Amino acid sequence: MKEQGVGARLLRKEDDRFMRGRGQYVADLRFAGMKDVAFVRSPVAHARIRSVQPPETHRHAVFTAADLSGVKAIRAVTTIKGFKPSEQPPLATDKVRYVGELLAMCVAPTRAEAEDIAAAVVLDLDELPAVHDMLAARDQQSVLLHEQWGDNIFLESLVEIDIEKALDAPIKVTREVRTSRQCMAPIEGRAVVAMWDTRLEQLTVYSACQMPHIVRTGLAECLGLDEGQVRVVSPDVGGGFGYKGILLAEEVCLGWLAMQCGHPVRWIEDRREHLTANANCREHYYRITGYADRDGTLRGIDCEATVDSGAYSAYPFSACLEAAQVASILPGPYDFPAYRCRTFSVATDKCPILPYRGVARTGVCFALELVLDAIAREAGIEPYAVREKILVKRAQMPFTNITRKYFDSGDYPESLRRAVAAIDLEAVRARQRRGEPDGRLIGVGLATYCEQAAHGTSVYHGWGIPMVPGFEQATARLTPDGGLELRVGVHSHGQGLETSLAQVAHEVLGVDVEKIKVVHGDTALTPYSTGTWGSRCAVMAGGAVSVACKELAKRAAKVGAQLLQTDADKVSVRGGEVIGPRGSITLKEIAATWYLKPQNLPPDVDMGGMEATIGYRPKPDTGTFSYATHAAVVAVDAEIGGVEILDYVVVEDGGKLINPMIVDGQILGGLAQGIGTALYEEMPFDSAGQPLASTFADYLLPGPTEVPSVKIDHMETLAPHTEFGVKGLGEGGAIPPPATIANAINDALRPLGAELTISPITPRRILEAIEHAGRSGT
């Protein structure tokens, strides 16, 4: 049998259906009598609602907040002291607080007809000034979104450790760093079909989501149902990236509607809704100072970070996920003695920001790595040399950093050294000295980060958000024909879990991967799980599958030993067989015995049978730490502000790789998104709070020609506390590209004295920076 276990480069099982166009997404589902829903959304950012008037001709096809009796507002609170909760009614009641907020839903046989009705609904809105700028929103005089708060701040936090010891450092660089508001752009948007099953007395909701069990909990809460009355099915899903981990007001509305109208209803998000009203993320502002010795040794970081959280606290991660994380993860993979970080989660009249691959890490990496390069320029040394001095060293592992993060393992400086060698820094410097025949400017940049992943109960309980991950469960079940079913509560929407979890099971039981079926995406069929988020599935679901299969192996061994007429402690399970001292028996025969010939079972057989559900949680459960150094060479066309990535290198350590090909896919996908953050993606708003990019003609994503070929080097330091030494790395690819590319561009622009500290770096921003440098005569 071909190598199929942990570490094998297998083609993905699920690609057979995906590559042939046989995947089944929510929009592919057809149910008798199903009708389409179009929403009436607020055309303004901030207003009091005077009335929402359905057209007389379609009175019974339009539903407003007044109809939604008994439906509770979405509340995502945290128990962190000082947090101010928001109430997000599924359909707006007294006020609208962002463009695109839901005001009414319209039902018709087709979406086009539903949109016709929506267009005929008359809105009477008393417009208020829009709070569109997060810094102005912090001001005491600002207009308020949630009047009862007294200000616009969800949460303010402060971490301070010995900062006064750094203040006398000879090098002090201060930068204002911004990451623009972005949209997550999975190929498939959100999509919901809801129906009431009169036989089961159950609301069935098909939803393109990555956390079906959490959506079920949230839906039951908002709709006042028992959880047993709600089933959430998440079929094939075309990418999540965090966007599909959120309970949407649209899901609550459709759930309510299905219970009222007696026929299935569906809403397929269109791209305009997706871009302007839902999938926003990433808007951070930093005022950050780095203190260093003359030789470039970092002595301290002082930072004030503001996150534009938008109008409401999104379920379940809350409005302070980003800012609160900023304070704890800003120090990155570095060891330095003094630190202060104050953060503000600010409410504005924009749609709520949601966690996007990398979550706060992409922003903090951008802020910190830009400051480290500024220190290098000030100290007159290579940027890598600044990092080499302060990266946590192998000998320090395991290491507890300044914000009490527990780094489990690895050799961070080695990833830096390999990246510098692979990008061939010396050759780039020589090329810079020669100059380019076409006049473009060459620059090289790098960034190092670490990614805490699969963080568990001990990390999340302190936040007190609606969801705390506990023991991750998996069910392993032998079928009568010797196949294996794995049931997991996480969801696979591009990660290849149907393959990698099968590989884990194969590693333990030796069942052919072709005979292993991974069942996921249905709350009725899978054990409870917080789902897919936080780069946790390889570690948590992989670990759960491993322990469930080990338990199953124990049970099979007992039956097998009986059939082999030997003792259970004399057999082992390998290669799909129970092997005894004199002969072996296949798992297939053992399964057939349990199900079809029970008369042959030993009297003391485990009554759990050929099916085991076991919970798994690593100890400690503070999370694995994968890390990487990215390095890039860019060419900047200073006349028109163009940027071309000439070379890109990734040196990463994800611990044991279950399937290196899938890992490469994760890195490349993340990198493409990181390039988007660095150079292309931006959701601008005007001063009235209007989102200005409503199609992909305005919201630019990198395409194949914008993503370069990448050299990937894997390090594979085993994680000490997880099954097989696996580390979570799903988000990592998206974390450092903005910092890497910005540093490379700033290196290229150094002869002109220009420096950019905002993403995305657009042609206009490059030319503005050059002009600014020219004016200030640097």
Added chain:
Amino acid sequence: MKPVRFAYERPTDLAAAFALGRREDIAVKFLAGGQSLGPMLNLRLIQPELVVDITAIAELKHIEEKPESIVLGSCITHADIEDGRVPDVTSAALRRVACGIAYRAVRNRGTIGGSVAHADPAADWLSALAALGASAIVKGESGQRGIAIEDLIVGVFETTLKPGEIVTGVEIPRQSRAARWGYYKASRKTGEFAHAIGAFMHDPERSVCRAVIGATGSKPIVLTDMQELFVGRVPKPEAMSVQFVRQMMGARGMGDDIEQKIHLAVLRRAIAQAHAS
């Protein structure tokens, strides 16, 4: 994001198209490749009651070679030109422009006449055809007229076409062997609409020299006075008068310094391409 309900007709001759197009009781829109119109319908930016698809009209795919020019029927696609399925009178200038339009999928359906009639200032054909000195052939029930590309377009999505009139073709002058061509566009990524276009054509044998500043937010700026552009010197990039080009842009309301800088750079590059060819 679904269109409003509309009726759809696909006539097979121009007369029928004219008859449908002149109806005044309803809003009528002509559809060729649909690569811009399709999304605009879906976004309900246009809400016609009747869409008249003109792609079944044989005359609109016709190619006519004349001694001094070639006429390309409106429904010739970008891909037809890219792949060399139409005769070339421009020393491959048309092919080079065609293969840089959007993506292949768009080029397979998008048409040269549709692009001209749609009048998106950022579209390649408007700038390129204006630089080549091409004109649009416009037909209606009252007859036929030829109009220079830069005079057909008035502003963003705005033309001098009257209700019921159709751009039936584009007439492109034959260039001499000595002609030189340069075309450069600045766009954020492959396939995106340009935010600046520079086009330049110099045909010494015909004594024609035209420079175009395109993707301006309105109609392309066509410069034909080479005395002014090159201050009496030979047309090469370093001779280009920055002052004159800035003046021309300023006169057309392009006051933003960075926008001017980028347009200057791409025009200079177009001239450099022509000079080097």
